[in-house]
Amino acid sequence: QKHFGENYLQEALEKIETLKGQNLVWHFIGPIQSNKTKPIAQNFDWVHSVDRLKIAQRLNDQRPQGLEKLNVLLQVNIDNETTKSGVLVDEIDELIPHFENFKNISLRGFMCIPNPNNAEQSFKKMAEILQKHPNLDTLSMGMSSDLDLAIKNGATFVRIGTDIFGKRS
Template sequence: MSEDAAAAIAARVAAVRAQIAEAAARLGRDPATVTLVAVSKTQPAAAIRAAFAAGLRVFGENYVQEAVAKQAELADLPIEWHFIGPIQRNKTRAIAAAFDWVHSLDRLEVAQRFAEQRDPARGPLNVMVQVNVSGEASKAGVAPEAVVALAKAIAHLPQLNLVGLMTIPEPSADPELLARRFRTVRELRDTLQREGLPVWALSMGMSSDWSVALAEGATHLRIGSALFGPRPRKTPRPKGGGDASGEGAKTCG
């Protein structure tokens, strides 16, 4: 990566962090309670290294094979890796081995596989339940009315640490609609807390709507293009041999 390209990433990182800090202060929130998850899918390892040098430590990936390759190249950096894409059943072992957090858990079967496949030496895998708050048939996630039952079942599994909820509302230019969607998820989180589950995290908000999500209590903002610039075109994978695609594009900003 050229010095100019690295400098451009550093400038965008600084700008986004400043915007988040300013917005958090207006809301009376401590900026330290907001985690910026840099969505680095399809970005080269060099771009992640530049973002790390600019101060970022948490990176979100959608594609398992791509992520594992980059993790090997960046093994010298103490990065916290978050998986934010749709979860294929045949990729659970690799996800359990390679990631610190999973934002997109929406099936008990997958949670059980994570519990069985997570190496105890790595410590528990932090997981969030993905909520399909807008009811889109094409989108991953569990229906809001099914969240409590699923969360309670996950909370009893070994090697998993249920920390919160994630959502991706439908694209909209209406901030009031987005606020209602995010508020629904926050209220679900609060319901889980009243049910005795020690959940706290809310992964919601991307490059286009993070300020609305922050106002509704988001703790993790998934931001990609605002940090890295236009996303490189993804090289098509051989049929049947790739990672999850399509819906995964909706899990980052």
């Protein structure tokens, strides 16, 4: 296993430091506050939870010279839920061109956390959205509870924590 996803920045930074030199790929998958973008830009290879242009701009501006481009995914609020972060489906086409101006980050695709009651339909919708953007190649969707459905519908990354590490205490 070379790819590790982390929801919590402080825990992640400790693990990244401890495992430095192991040639691992680090994914930040948690919510991003503006004041946390610098350590994310400095320490991660992927960010799955870019939910607004301001965050993308900060990650771009704070990515150190000499590091490869930071791979980012636009978090999509696929079910239009008020309790979830992410851009709305009808905002995607308006936002994507802005990423062409960034020199230090690379938009690779999309991430979603669907309503569990509607997961398969949401995953299908995400696959359709990705197909409309041939320059993008990544779908991060599905967790321990719905990973089979996500893979069936084109997920390239699934976020499996509970099934590997158990429930958080």
